[in-house]
Amino acid sequence: MEDPNAQQQGAAFPAPPYYFQRYTQPNLALLEKTKSDPTNPDLTTALDALPFPVLALEPPPPIKRGICWMFGRPWPVQDTLATLSEQGIEQLYPKGDIDRVKELKKLNHSAIFNFLDLVHVLSTSPGEFATKVDHIRVIFINMHHILNEYRPHQARETLRLMMNDQLDRKRKETAALRKTCADLRKQLAGLRALEQDRLVVPAGATASENNQDVDMAPATPEAASTSATVTEAGENGTAIGGSTSVTKKNAEAMSRMMQLCDTIE
């Protein structure tokens, strides 16, 4: 059953690791029982029958230190920059806090002089080029290492700038939303005031209007602002007489409010 060298000729994808076959229902039940009651003697006979330790069915704990392998390359679990001495390269600039600009310039000049030396060696005794090449290599590695030490700082700065951006954007959006809401409420209030005047005039309208007015009337004394504005708007609608000027004003109000609705959406 457990054959790690299973044939995989001609398969499009590699087979899953062979231990998927261990996850049977009886095995999982055994695992649960072992976890809850590890000293039960009935279990040991069953456990010995398994070709593997039953606790191996648990998922492995995450790796906390050292190196893990991914896609064929080793990755350090804690991603830090290895110091030069750890990489086996001589460190040409002093340890501790240094003036990076000055050190980099010194290294730059040394690189050029070493190149000059290299050319000189090549013209006089070409067999001895290896030491000079090595010197130049060490200098370049040092330069790159100084720059690599900048990178974490740069990453944190970039993060800080991005978060500032996000914060500003959110605050602006909130302010714009609030302003639009305030505008809309003002419009509604204006509309309400407009129609309140008209409400008095066509008081002797048809019976249906009166009915609707009666329906609206009990609702208006409500304290809640939203439903009050809605029902008042309804009142305004029902109280409209046959006058075309009023319908025109209403159409204007409608279009304005629809524009504001669009901005909210």
Added chain:
Amino acid sequence: MDRLTQLQDAIDKMALLFVSSLDHLTKNAPLVPLHPNVPVVSTDHGMPHDQVQNSAQELALDISRQAKELEALIDNLPGISQTPEAQIHDLENLAQQNADATVEYELAVKEAKELLQDVTYALRRIAEDQSIRS
């Protein structure tokens, strides 16, 4: 492109110039007799002497120009002004502010949605009544 990457590229370019200049000179140098009695016979190897001199001049010029560029880039490097702890402290602060701003934003969105509902209802009533009237 950010200054660090530019610097790194400049350093790599410098190394490349070193290699390519040596390569160019050795490949294209004319033949030189090993012994004064044995003259050079083949003529289609390498380049004439003055051309080699010219290219040597050009290559030296390129290398020194690249070195100057490197110096200029190094001068433009920003210093490390904040310690990592201070930076992390700032980041935590910002994260907190961001969370608060998100809460306020969602509140405003909720208000706006409610208002939108009311307004659409009002508009619908007006439209209905207008259609009744006309």
